[in-house]
Structures are given as C-alpha cells and as structure tokens.
C-alpha cells in the first residue's frame with residue numbers, strides 16, 4: 001500500500017552513474033536544476049530533456065521506477081496547472097462564463113509542468129543511483145565550508161541519513177499497524193472528513209510511539225559506541241575523486257556552456 | 267467445515283518468486299491447527315489471506331460455503347468472524363486506557379457502547395488481565411500484559427476462527443503456558459477453531475490436532491503431529507526439528523533401549539520408557 005513511493009530510495013544495479021562519486025552527482029544535480037530555471041526557452045528544454053534521457057539510459061534504472069516516483073506528486077502538479085491556467089492575466093484566448101484562459105496562462109502552465117516533472121525525475125535519478133550513506137557523506141563533504149560559519153554540517157548530515165534510513169522501516173510498520181487495525185474492523189475509507197481523520201488515530205498513535213521508541217533505542221546504541229558528533233571523526237571509506245569523476249565534472253561544464261549558448265543565441 | 271482454502275497462490279508485487287503456491291486446506295470446527303515452517307516460508311502471508319487482508323492471485327477462500335472474495339461479500343464481516351492476532355500485537359494498542367482499547371473491535375462491529383463494554387470485560391477476564399489494570403494506559407503495562415490486552419482486543423469481537431502469529435514469541439515460560447492453556451480453553455468452551463503459527467515443536471506436539479508444514483510457500487505435510495513428527499530427517503532438512511522429547515527417545519534407542527522413537531509428548535515417552543522396564 002505505502003511501498004510505492006520511490007523518492008529517496010535506492011535502486012541496486014551496477015552502472016556508471018552508480019559508481020560516480022556522490023559529490024559529483026550532487027553537483028551534477030545542482031547544475032541540472034539551475035539549467036532548468038535559467039531560461040524559458042523550448043530549445044533549452046530539448047537539450048535538457050536529451051541529457052536527462054541519456055542519463056536515465058546510463059543509470060540502467062528502469063524508466064517505470066522514475067514514473068512511480070512521480071505519482072504521489074501528480075495531485076500537486078495538477079492543482080498548480082489549474083491555478084496557472086485560471087488565474088494568469090493576459091491576452092484572452094478562450095472565455096466561458098467565469099472562466100477565462102489566457103495565452104500567458106497556457107504558457108506558464110506548460111513551463112511549470114515541464115520544469116516540475118523534469119525536476120522530480122532528475123532528483124529521483126540521483127537518489128536512485130546513490131545509497132543513503134553515500135548521499136549523506138557527499139552532502140557533508142559538499143557543505144563542509146559552512147562549518148566555518150558555525151553550521152553543524154556533520155550533525156545535519158547524520159540526521160538526514162538516519163531519517164532516510166528509517167523511511168522504509170516506518171512505512172513497513174505503518175503497513176503492519178494498518179493491517180492489524182483493519183483486522184479489528186477499523187474503517188479508513190468511509191465517512192466525512194472528521195470521521196476519516198479520527199479513523200487515522202489508531203494508526204498514527206502506535207506509529208508515533210514506535211518511532212519514539214526506535215529513536216530512544218538508536219540514541220542508546222550510539223551512546224554505547226561512544227558517538228559524540230563530528231569533531232575528529234574519521235571515515236572508514238573517505239571520498240576520493242577518480243578519473244571518471246574528473247571527466248564527469250568536465251561534462252557538466254560543457255553542458256552548462258551549451259545550455260547558456262542555446263539560451264542566449266537560439 | 268468452517269473455512270475452505272482452495273488452491274490459492276500469491277506473489278508480492280516486488281518479488282518475482284511466488285510466496286504462496288497452490289495451497290489448499292480446510293479449517294474444521296473446534297480444532298487447533300498449527301502452522302510451522304522456516305522463517306520466510308510464507309506463514310504470515312498465508313494467514314493474512316485467511317481474513318482478506320491480502321487477496322490471492324489465483325484460487326479462493328470459502329467461509330461457511332461463501333466465496334469471501336466475491337464482489338458482494340463484505341470483508342469486514344469476514345474479519346469480525348476470523349480474528350487475526352499479528353506477531354507482536356502489542357504494537358497496535360492506541361487508546362488512552364486498556365478497557366477502551368479492547369472496546370475498539372466490538373464498536374467497529376456496530377455494537378452499542380454497553381454491549382461492547384460487556385464483551386471487552388469478558389475478553390479481558392478470559393486473558394487474565396486483573397481488573398485494577400483496566401483503566402491504566404496500555405503503554406504502562408509490561409510486555410506480557412500488553413500482549414494479553416492486544417489478544418483480548420481481538421477476542422472481544424468473538425471470532426469463530428482465531429488465528430495467532432507466533433503469539434508466544436518473547437513471553438516467559440509461565441506466560442507462554444498460560445497463553446496456550448487459554449487457547450485450549452477457548453476451543454473447548456467457545457467452540458473456536460484456533461490456527462496457531464508456532465516455532466515451538468514441543469507446543470505443537472502437545473496442543474495441536476493437526477500440523478501444517480510450509481516449505482517455500484507449499485504445504486509439505488498436513489497431518490496429525492504424530493505422523494508429521496515421524497518425518498524427522500525431512501523436517502531437519504527444512505531447518506525445523508522434532509520435539510525435545512523425541513530427540514531423547516532417539517538417544518535412548520541409540521544407547522540400546524528398544525523403545526518406540528515415535529513419541530512426541532512427555533506422557534507418551536513415559537509410557538514407552540516404563541514399558542521398556544516391563545512396567546507398562
């Protein structure tokens with residue numbers, strides 16, 4: 001039931017993208033996101049799309065996996081499209097009763113949709129090809145300059161990795177609790193909104209209790225192994241750039257140049 | 267015949283291999299049927315099909331002759347007649363006091379407050395929760411007491427078939443004994459059919475009328491404990507075992523005592539050993 005969410009999940013295979021250094025992938029995703037928002041130009045999007053498709057091919061992750069990641073956000077996307085269509089002012093192309101649709105509205109809705117979908121697929125691609133541990137190691141390393149201005153980077157990274165680690169566990173738990181309450185005749189589907197919110201309590205209360213208990217246990221286990229934050233802590237597998245990673249950075253720079261060139265001249 | 271499970275197969279979406287393969291059996295009135303099998307053999311999956319939480323890909327289940335996966339059959343009716351106690355059921359407690367938590371099931375069945383409270387009272391009595399604990403928060407109880415309260419939560423719905431997934435896991439020997447004798451009592455006094463997933467061969471030998479052995483989602487054996495435990499080698503190959511006392515009888519035999527090794531309860535073993543000394 002709740003297992004369909006792919007955002008923040010890892011897909012195990014052996015591809016070039018899987019082997020890249022996480023820092024490269026984080027920077028790459030950042031470059032990709034910037035390129036999405038730099039220009040509002042159809043040709044730029046074609047280049048971006050081409051890159052995205054080749055990255056998906058390179059990653060060896062089945063395309064259906066990415067689409068599954070899109071499903072939960074479809075509703076939000078749909079709402080933004082509707083709002084953009086209905087409430088953007090400009091040249092009217094179609095008008096019925098209270099509804100007016102403008103040229104600018106259509107354009108805005110189109111670009112919103114394209115950006116949104118490509119944004120989600122691009123970032124899903126990163127989490128699908130990077131294990132949570134690698135991801136947080138990479139983030140910690142990329143963000144480490146912030147240590148200078150007293151941002152607790154290690155602690156934030158640790159919190160993130162714990163959160164990511166617990167998503168599947170809590171989902172499984174929610175599934176189990178839900179089944180247990182269904183067996184006791186609980187009803188989550190019928191009734192008005194108040195009824196339904198109240199119907200969620202038999203799931204939420206046990207879920208929170210078990211989450212707190214797990215957090216307690218984990219804190220205890222970390223204490224028992226003398227964890228005391230990031231200071232002076234070394235890594236079992238430090239991140240080291242290889243040749244592929246350097247080449248990947250080159251590709252990123254070339255990509256940015258192409259995007260800017262297309263955006264400015266075409 | 268209360269329930270007939272008819273050639274069901276089931277594969278989880280995320281797996282390729284089927285978890286349940288072509289399983290058929292029936293549940294009789296007033297019996298204790300135990301299910302044993304290695305971890306991952308599909309026990310928990312199988313019992314979730316039996317109250318409609320998971321729908322088999324092929325095959326079906328009949329409850330009192332009706333196909334429970336028919337469009338006009340309400341699974342909620344099935345679930346109130348086929349009670350399922352999950353592994354570690356204490357995690358499903360959520361109300362602010364023990365008594366209201368046990369009332370949750372009967373209230374969902376549409377009973378009045380008064381009726382539900384009567385059922386809850388009877389169920390808590392049945393599992394041996396003392397009255398002074400009725401109005402404390404379930405989260406303040408000990409592990410064993412929580413387990414009892416959770417079981418009472420299902421018993422209060424007065425099911426005809428009670429399915430329990432490893433209910434004795436993590437209980438102390440005393441608690442385990444009390445739990446098992448409670449199950450026997452439920453069978454005898456309330457005519458319930460009990461389906462018990464268990465890892466203790468000793469318990470199985472002592473309490474079960476029939477044993478189902480699952481191997482990779484298929485039924486390897488479905489017979490009386492006596493017949494099933496006579497397949498010592500096959501069971502051991504599956505990562506299971508025979509009751510302790512049967513091991514003892516094999517040792518006696520190996521040491522030269524000509525006893526019948528096919529003894530699975532202490533009473534049987536006593537007979538056999540006494541007979542060996544000519545005092546049977």
Ligand SMILES: Nc1ncnc2c1ncn2[C@@H]1O[C@H](COP(=O)(O)OP(=O)(O)O)[C@@H](O)[C@H]1O
Pocket residue numbers: 278279280281285303304305306307308309310311312
């Ligand atoms: N919710 C689930 N999603 C996917 N696979 C599952 C799920 N639950 C169990 N399985 C798989 O089904 C098989 C049988 O599991 P289970 O029924 O829990 O066995 P048992 O209770 O005998 O240990 C296992 O291989 C397990 O990986």
Ligand SMILES: [Mg+2]
Pocket residue numbers: 309310353431
């Ligand atoms: Mg199990």
